Amino acid sequence: MIKKKVTIKNDAGLHARPASALVKLASKFESDFYIHMYGYKVNGKSILGVMTLAAEKGAELELELDGPDEQEAVESIVELIDSGFGEVYKNENE
């Protein structure tokens, strides 16, 4: 099992679109994936779980991975979060 702390960097936080990207990526791996935040623990392969965390920019998460491909999984997930989900956020009204 691997545990790893990360900070949300993108402005929108873990809202719908980034949450969806995270879940999609995590679901590619066999390992179980949980996210700890505010003392909560949610399934990182569950869009509803991730959305209910609704982590804002600056929020600290602890990722927990457990399974055969945990190393590879944690690297990919951290990369996605650190890249701010690779999204350039436009004006909300656009």
Added chain:
Amino acid sequence: MSSESNKHEFILSGTPGSPGIVIGKTSLYRRNRPIVSNVRIDEEGIRKQIADFHEARTRAEKELKQMLDAQSDGSAEELIQTQIEMINDPDLCNRVEEEISEHNQHADSAIQKVFEQYLDMIKQNHEEMFHERSVDIADTRDRLIQILHNHEADEVKQGTILVARELSPREVIEFSDRNIKGIIVDRGGTTSHAAIIARAMNIPMIVGLKNVTKILAADKQVILDGQTGKVIINPGESTLEQYKDLIAQQVQAETNFQAICEQPNTTLDGKSFILRANIEFAEELSMVQKYRAEGIGLLRTESVYLRQEHFGGQKKQQSLYRSVAEVINPQPVIIRLFDAGGDKFFSGSKKEQNPFLGWRGIRMLLDNEGLLKDQLRAILKTAAHIQGCIRILVPMISTIDQLLRVKELMNLVQQELTDSGLEVDDHVQLGIMIEVPNVALQADFFAQHADFLSIGTNDLTQYVLAVDRGNERISTLYDQRHPAIWQLINQVAEAGRGNNIPVSVCGELAADPISACCLMGMGIDELSMSPTVLPTVKQQLRSNTLSDMKELSNKVLASNTVEEINQLFMNWNTTETKTKN
């Protein structure tokens, strides 16, 4: 005998939501209400409930995929995509299955409970943003439960009268496919979106019956009188006969309406007038065309924004404006800028003590120029594509600076569109709503800076008479026929003439046939109203002469009380009918 006494005739009174009289059997419709059953379901039941849950998911997914195919807007696509992911969420599936099998629950209550857990968590973490964060999740829940209910027992039968607590516009449209005869709801008012759609689709409706869903059972025979707002339950033979006659008359009237609409818009002595329609949804266009309105005098834009908040506002707006303009062009489409209070747009904004005197209409828009410019952009882009028909109406103007600022922003957006290579419509007119009393009093001044004036009598009346039109206790004080209102209207009409700009009336006053004649008498020959009342008003205008209307308006202007005016109107109507006979 005792069963007969259960069947005695009785009447419930509500508010007419959409006109028309129908007789039929009731169907009950419940939305988002899980059937909380204490009956423990057995093993067989568990399997069935789990199967039902997955079937509901499959159906919801199919629906969403269809929506996705019909969708060209990027952010809408993403939102639908996210909902599809929610429906296929493995965690959701596990939890619901667990809830069903371990607590012997029905699928709908299991869904309700599991979503409650998700929503509670958001609430705890993000109370201030709860609504914004949870709306898509709640919508997914509602959709699943709704599908389950329709699936479990399709209580709404073809050709029945639908009884519900409340309905969304989408539900009205959905049920109209089942040829429902009429709608009766506990909640809602005449101006609720569902009522507007019901009128547009010609489905008689009664709103505000408070607890009709508790009183009325399914399969009861009722008469729904959309004219008076009455629901007659278990009607006796004589009542039925009476209403069958009324229905026959109604059918005749509808035929007459068609004939009237084909006649030219002229008074008995040949003076022409313009009748336009107030609408809010593209679904209302069929009515507009049927009754031959000469354009849209008021296109309300609040709902498109409020309902589509999460769908990338501008493109959705544009598609409404465009679909209306395409049908109505070359006749004018007058688009009113968002006319809502700030609380409708910003979930965090404070509740106001006097919202009608508060941060609404142009006051709110000018504090949020991004929002305003987005709307102007959507309107002006539409105008560039369909040139010559679009006009812009600014609500809640109370200072000249507000109008000048909108003009500046409009020019800015036009320039921006020109720079992006669009050939803009240089003649988009900018008009103002006259609803704040100081503007009516200073109409001549404001008219110098506006391309047209539109009198909104609904709000003008409540401001002039200091009567909240939603407050039932003082509702008798609210009367648009009040002499002070007529005097202000006359003043505005003169200001329009003096500055050579058109003046129209788009409030309920215009929909009152004799008041419409009186407005004509004051020189206001452009009236806009709900499409359903167009034939009635037209008939009244066509069967009188302009000189009689002028005489009427002079008498009205010399009146001191509403009673005097009502008297004048009553007598005027009868003498006219007499001379005709």
